[in-house]
Amino acid sequence: AQSVTQPDIHITVSEGASLELRCNYSYGATPYLFWYVQSPGQGLQLLLKYFSGDTLVQGIKGFEAEFKRSQSSFNLRKPSVHWSDAAEYFCAVGATSGTYKYIFGTGTRLKVLA
């Protein structure tokens, strides 16, 4: 079955520390991969996406993610976290063609300590 797993429900880091949010997927073929961020009571904002090519992709707000086909993973990283990064982060996959269904993980809530 197609699925997206974000194993960490909550993560707490200190401001200035590095961050890695994990995402694993199960899919029949290499899907399109996305990371979104959601502030409380707001919609989802696209951080970055992977369609093809270089497996290390850069996004907005200093985030990057690496696609590892062998591990079916698409982990999100940031070298130095800012207090404003506190939010919920969602990993998602989409089919490369033929279907309009996207599969979202259940999210990881990030808390940043001053």
Add this chain to the structure above:
Amino acid sequence: DGGITQSPKYLFRKEGQNVTLSCEQNLNHDAMYWYRQDPGQGLRLIYYSQIVNDFQKGDIAEGYSVSREKKESFPLTVTSAQKNPTAFYLCASSPTSGNTIYFGEGSWLTVV
């Protein structure tokens, strides 16, 4: 600016009433979607539409209805048949199948 506009932001409904959530996009996207978000459950697809006058049920369509009379608009009606409608509702759109999906700011629905 281009984007997706949802209204109202907050809506209260009495039990037994139908309510309609509005979603308008000016991105010229073909596909539009409605998701429901509950705490700890991620996003669940209610309905989606690939083209005007056509739409498909998602994973949790029971108790909801939609229409797609215009490319820009995809309203969602939460009917009295929806047993637990209190949730955060997100409208989204994408240019084509599998492309990047963009979201509106969401609407809170509370049953009182």
